[in-house]
Structures are given as structure tokens and as C-alpha cells.
Amino acid sequence: MTLHAQTAPGGGALELRGVKRIFGSHAALAGIDLTIKAGEFIALLGPSGCGKSTALNCIAGLLPLSGGSIHLGDRRIDGLKPEDRGFGMVFQSYALFPHLNVRKNVGFGLTMRGVSRGEIDRRVDEALGLVRLREQAEKLPGQMSGGQQQRVAIARAIVIEPPVVLMDEPLSNLDAKLRLEMRAEIRRIHETIGSTTVYVTHDQDEALSMADRVVVMRDGTIRQVGTPEELYEKPAHQDVADFMGFRNRLPGRVVGVADGRAEVEVAGARLSGTARESVQAGGGAVVSIRPEDLVAVPGGPGLAARVTAIEYRGRAFFGNAVAADGTELFFRADRPLEKGADIRLTAEPARTLVFAGAGA
Template structure:
């Protein structure tokens, strides 16, 4: 059943008095790809299971246009689901695994054959249709699981960390495959992951969760460049998060002091002079200069070769670790200075959100 929007109003789920998900408000438009992102235990899988009907709500409601869904059992919601562990029937060949849901819905045989053939074609498994799941690679099994979900022509596809069991090369291939299927079929997708790179590459919008609460909802570009607080920044690749004190305002910027050197950063929120702050920046936004320069002094401790660039861990005289990326390759023990552009150094209230 098609819809224009799916709405979660104050969706909450508690276990033994502990709120695993608290007050999730989210509107999903038809055709959107939404990624629920966060560390283990943040509530993202709980949210997905509430949507699927596998968990009852403690509070709140779920609506598909004007129809309330949270009062319906899972089988009446019309959603497809792809699990982390694939959940394929080991004794059934690929074709019958894909057809199973259609058979349970008593779809006519000719229609089942047509839709299964189309699903096999979409996931490029036509020549594997007669094999058992145990005869397939991990990536092929995952494609069977995806085909089984989309063959139902669901109004919404729910994916719970579907790539976490695959190796790095297969993960990249399947990411492209999932995005291709989403676009070609016009699917509406809710996707759970703890991998920020995966979420950035796949989603139209991201929902970052922490301790069961929404921290920020936005496009990949918004969350990448404008994290709402240091918790979001931490999850979006800001590996350098330094506890400091806010200094004076200077124009639109705020001064912070590291190892006796003043740095100008971009404030996120209201920052009173002298208040505790977290200054965050990405490794690639720090620039390495020669010792004795105007930046923060540091000594190189670790250098990791990563192809066209190296990952560098350096430490200031006061013991602050700094993570950098550079096309130049310093040597362990080199003394350097580190600088950063003000717009690349975000300064957050230390209490977060």
C-alpha cells in the first residue's frame, strides 16, 4: 500500500523502567532513504522494531497518512524487513526463499513466478536461483534477503544493519547495490547502522540517536558540516574533541587556548567566556607545519600508511593527543606545529544536549 508520509509521533519504548527510546518524532516522505545512526544501545534498532510491529510502543503513535499503524500486527503493516543475520531458510533454495512471503499471502502462482523472476534479476542472482543459502557467499545471501523483502512490493523497507557481517569489499559493493535498488524501485527505506560512512553514502536524511534520544535530524551534508552538539560531532568523524575553556569572542568566532596558543574557532550555541567547552575538528582539517611555527606544538608518535595519505597521531607537550591526515609523511619523533582554520574548528558547550 502506497503512502505520502509515515509519521512517528512521540514514539517511546521502555524496558523495566529504562527508556530505550524516548519521544522520537519523525516524518518520512514517500521515496526517502532514512538512516538511523548511533552507537550500540542508542535506540536505533528499538525504533526499527517499533516501526515493524515487533515491539509494542510504551507511548506515542505511528501513522501512515491518516491510518494509525501501531495498533496493527506486523503482518498487516505491509513492510519488508532485511535482518542483520539474513534469516534465510537453510533448507529452501533461493527461489523458494524469495517466494515464501508471497505464498503466505496466497498470491497466484503465475504472479509469484513473475515477481520472483524480477526480484532475481534486480539483485543479479538469476543463475543462483536453484542453490541453497549455504552454497552462496555472504554477499549473495544478503542479496537474497533483500530480494525477499522487495518482492512483496512493500510500502516501506526496514533494514537492520544488513551489511555488518560482510567484509570491507563486499560492504562497498552492497552499499552501491542497496542505493541502486532504492532509486530504481522508488522504495521508501529506513536503515539502521552504526557506520557513519555507510549512512552518509546511502541516506537522504540521517537521524542520530544517543541514549534513546534524537540528537539531530538532517541531510548528510548538514550533519557532516554542522553537527548540533559534540556528541553528534564525535559520531560524524570529529576525532579531535578537546576539553577546553571558552575565551573572548572575536567577531563571529570564539578564542580557545591550547598549550598556551590561541586558536579561533566557530561557536555552536551560546558560549560564555570561561565556560567549559569541547573544541572539535576532523583529522583532515588539521594542517602540519614545521617546528617553531605559530600553531600548537606536538610530537609525532604514530604514522599509518593509508595510500595517498597517512594518518598521524601526535601529542602536545601537555599530553593532548591529536589525530591528523596528511599527504606528507612525517617520521615518528618529528616535532611539528598544528594549525586549523577557524571555520573548521567547532566549539561546543561541554554539557552537550
């Protein structure tokens, strides 16, 4: 697609500087700094209420800032009305205009920009081709399935060739199978049009599989920004680890620290792990391990625990166990185990992360 004359801001990096949004006495965004490169696919990831949607609405101009500024390239845009920013946006509820057919919905932004009729038709066809809905152009949104409506919403957002496309949990209303298909579809469209994309989601799988970089948010602040690999392998914060599937969260006491390794006493056993935050011998710490990395062994060293539940999930068994002090554990086993059996659980030090914490 070729870029047409627009009064809206052109491309360039999207930069958030100390962006704050306060609702009453609650800070939905407590001053976030983030630079998104032109053409990058960024996912804002976090649980509900973490401020990710607020951040997106601030970028769109639908919410005024309480502080800070937003820049696109060398232009400051946080004072512009949403209609003057020239962005595209996909809403969680699709927000298609129910009285307009697909063609008019998709062409809406172009009509508002006073683009000529023939040009609109050409570009709407192009956008509908991109989301594979060219045959449905004359239908009303109400006559389409959820997945089709979402694709129309995407076409409407990209047809204006915006420098920035914003997506607010666009797949959360779709069923699991369609979600997987649409992930690939959205990624493909992003690569075709090359717009900067900011994608809000609470689904870590979605964020990790689609984004170039993921921004993990919690309580209105950014916990970590990194590529999916970085976040998955090296979460920098306990909250990030929680989000990346480290279900075992074991408070303990540090007994020794050396070259980034930490020995932690947890539930009566000693675990050797990688320190992700600075910890001191004698201080408290939290050990995080993924269930698939906490492996049941017949005997020897490790966490002593008793199996409370076990289920087969293809290839391996996953189970719950309770340590002597009552801590709940999630583990993997290569063979079936009896409920009530006493086991030992071990994990590789590289896959055992130690964070600073109150400890036990």
C-alpha cells in the first residue's frame, strides 16, 4: 500500500514519557516510560487492572493524561484529539458500526479524510483482501460471526495506513481455535503493512507468540520490557515470573550467595538457584520454579513432599504435592505416582530463580 497525503502525524518512534493517569485517588498509570520503535509489534501484558488498557486509551487519545507526554517521531501528540492522531484501533468489543455494511465500516476512516470515492473502493478492497473478507463486503456486521467481525475491525483500522495500530484484547471474545488462527493472521497483517502495533492482552501465550517485545505491567507500572525469550528465560521480577508460568513460588531463607548463584533453604530442603535480584545470605528470598522444571525423583536430595493429585497430560504426568510445612507444589513426573506417595522434588539451578522477598 502506498501512503497517502494525511494531516495526521507521520511515522517514527512512539514514545511515552512519564505518562500518568489518575482516576480519583487511584493511579491507573503511575508514570510509565516506554519507547516503541517504528514498525515494532509491542504487547502490553498484565492482569486486569494493571493499567494496560488505560495506557492504550491514552495513546489513542480517548483518555487525557494526568501527567507526562506522548511523542510520535519528533511531534508531541498527547494534546491532539483522537481524530487528529490518525491512528487505527481495534476494540475488544469490535465496535463496528452496526448500521453500515462491511465496505462502509472499513472505508469509514477514508470517508472522514475526504478521500475520493474510487480511491476508497480500491483501498477497501485491498484491506478486505488482506483480512480475506472480500466476498462479505455487502453484509452488515450483525450477519457475521465473531471472527469475521474482528477481521472487519482490523481492516477498518489498517485501511487508513496509520503510523500506529492499537489493539485492545482483540481476540478475547473468540473461541480457542479461532484465537490461534487470528494470532497468525494479525502477525501476518502487521508484517504486510509495517505499522507500529501496540497490542494489549492478558494472555501471556498471545503476547509471547506475537510480539517483538513484551511489556509486562502491574499496578500501573512497567515491571519488565524484553523480547519473549528474555522474559521467558530471565524474568527480572517476581510478578513477571508469575506471568511466565513459574507457578511454584516458595518463600525461603538465603544460606549462601556466590557468582549469581544462591543457596536457599525452602521447606526444610536446600535449593540451588540463579539469583535474579540481589539477595544476601541470611536474608529472605522467594524461589520460583515452573512445574515442568520441578521433577519428581525416587529418592535422594530435594524437597520432600507428598503427592495430593496427579494427572496425565500427554508425554508426562503433572501433579500437586504438599511439602512438610504445608507449602503447595506443582511438579512433573515421568511415571505415574500414587496419591499419597512420598517423593523428592528437584530442579536444575539454571531453572530455579531466586528473587528478593520477605522469605520464610
